[in-house]
Amino acid sequence: MTENPSDLRRTLGRGDIVFAVIGNVIGSGLFLVPADTLRAAGGSTAAALMVWMLGGILCLLGALTYAELGAANPQAGGIYCYVRDAFGRLPAFLYGWVLFLIIGPATVAALAVASVAYLGQLVNVGGTGARVVSLLMILVIGAINVAGARKSADVQNASAGLKYGALVVLGVILIALGKWKLFATVADAPAPSLFGGVGAAMVGVLWAYEGWQWVTFSAGETRDPRRTFPFGLVVGTGALIVIYLLVNAGYFIALGPAAAQRSTSIAADAVAATLGAGMGKVIAALVVLATFSAAHSSVLTVPRVFYQMARDGLFFRRLAEVHPRFGTPAWAVGSTTALSAIYALSGTFDQLLTAVVFSAWVFYGLGAAAIFVFHRREPSATLPFKVPGYPFTPALFVLASAAVVINTIFTQLRVSLVGVAVMLLGVPAYYAWRRRTFVTQPAD
Numbered sequence: 110m111t112e113n114p115s116d117l118r119r120t121l122g123r124g125d126i127v128f129a130v131i132g133n134v135i136g137s138g139l140f141l142v143p144a145d146t147l148r149a150a151g152g153s154t155a156a157a158l159m160v161w162m163l164g165g166i167l168c169l170l171g172a173l174t175y176a177e178l179g180a181a182n183p184q185a186g187g188i189y190c191y192v193r194d195a196f197g198r199l200p201a202f203l204y205g206w207v208l209f210l211i212i213g214p215a216t217v218a219a220l221a222v223a224s225v226a227y228l229g230q231l232v233n234v235g236g237t238g239a240r241v242v243s244l245l246m247i248l249v250i251g252a253i254n255v256a257g258a259r260k261s262a263d264v265q266n267a268s269a270g271l272k273y274g275a276l277v278v279l280g281v282i283l284i285a286l287g288k289w290k291l292f293a294t295v296a297d298a299p300a301p302s303l304f305g306g307v308g309a310a311m312v313g314v315l316w317a318y319e320g321w322q323w324v325t326f327s328a329g330e331t332r333d334p335r336r337t338f339p340f341g342l343v344v345g346t347g348a349l350i351v352i353y354l355l356v357n358a359g360y361f362i363a364l365g366p367a368a369a370q371r372s373t374s375i376a377a378d379a380v381a382a383t384l385g386a387g388m389g390k391v392i393a394a395l396v397v398l399a400t401f402s403a404a405h406s407s408v409l410t411v412p413r414v415f416y417q418m419a420r421d422g423l424f425f426r427r428l429a430e431v432h433p434r435f436g437t438p439a440w441a442v443g444s445t446t447a448l449s450a451i452y453a454l455s456g457t458f459d460q461l462l463t464a465v466v467f468s469a470w471v472f473y474g475l476g477a478a479a480i481f482v483f484h485r486r487e488p489s490a491t492l493p494f495k496v497p498g499y500p501f502t503p504a505l506f507v508l509a510s511a512a513v514v515i516n517t518i519f520t521q522l523r524v525s526l527v528g529v530a531v532m533l534l535g536v537p538a539y540y541a542w543r544r545r546t547f548v549t550q551p552a553d
């Protein structure tokens with residue numbers, strides 16, 4: 110069978126998918142969210158760890174659901190394809206629209222700027238120098254991803270593996286040298302309500318786990334995807350649960366619950382409490398590594414959605430082109446890189462990202478709900494991987510996604526309305542591209 114030059118090359122194996130999950134997810138969340146989670150959980154380390162465990166399990170349910178969807182339909186674009194095939198092109202386009210304009214490039218910009226901010230604690234780069242370094246980082250990441258998925262995956266594997274290993278060492282050291290009990294509660298702390306404190310804690314934890322969903326975008330580049338993709342997605346998500354519990358336990362044992370929930374830089378404070386204040390640069394280096402790895406993984410995965418949208422006739426045609434030498438969607442990667450660089454230089458990504466990132470959870474839930482549509486359409490289909498516990502497994506993840514969206518709407522109404530407005534601006538854009546497709550080729 111002759112390979113279609115417009116198809117992406119299948120070069121990614123099991124390990125690549127595992128490291129893509131780790132690389133995408135572990136950015137700055139593990140260094141920012143734990144103190145907030147502990148406060149929301151009423152100062153109880155046991156309750157906080159339970160929330161981290163439960164959040165991880167909910168994400169694992171989603172990973173199992175997407176594992177079936179990705180194995181059955183191993184196309185580039187992942188969630189975009191599941192929504193498109195189950196619910197139509199308009200909702201799928203709206204997801205790609207928001208992902209292209211804001212979520213993808215603003216996430217990369219935010220990670221690059223955060224990485225350079227911590228780099229400033231190791232090397233004096235200055236204000237202008239920090240912007241230049243952020244820009245160079247984004248351009249280098251883009252160049253690596255244009256040069257080939259295999260080369261990009263090698264960089265991702267090295268950075269994500271080093272990041273994960275460093276976090277394991279950090280967690281073990283904090284547990285070994287810490288002097289507090291693991292399970293303790295802040296004295297006189299009010300008990301959290303189920304739908305108040307615990308609900309808020311769960312939303313924060315789910316934000317920290319976010320990113321594994323983006324690995325579905327690379328299903329079209331996996332070797333033997335019916336086996337590789339489910340393995341990598343599930344094992345990678347399981348590895349996240351382990352490291353999040355280990356590091357959080359280390360924080361609590363090193364600082365105790367009262368100091369941990371007051372901390373604004375919990376990782377640095379935990380290291381200072383166990384190894385001395387002079388070790389702060391170790392944490393800075395770890396954050397630089399974590400954020401670089403996450404930015405790189407984002408550029409490896411996100412442009413595959415735009416490539417697939419363009420192939421469907423719903424986006425700029427050039428984004429569907431595959432580089433003849435490198436076999437990558439070079440124009441799609443380049444567009445994401447360019448927008449990321451613009452956001453990083455302008456410094457306008459924070460509010461934009463906050464406004465629309467909650468809308469991604471609408472599509473995470475919708476993508477998982479697609480499994481019910483496919484099962485109803487072809488009830489006797491032979492599947493290479495079947496999600497365990499169907500229909501409860503995907504149903505729980507869909508409910509969790511809905512909870513994140515609803516919580517965001519109630520707690521940040523103005524921000525949510527801006528996000529909805531940006532998403533709805535995609536409706537006329539969709540019909541403009543559809544009209545263009547009707548003119549140039551028969552509609553399907």
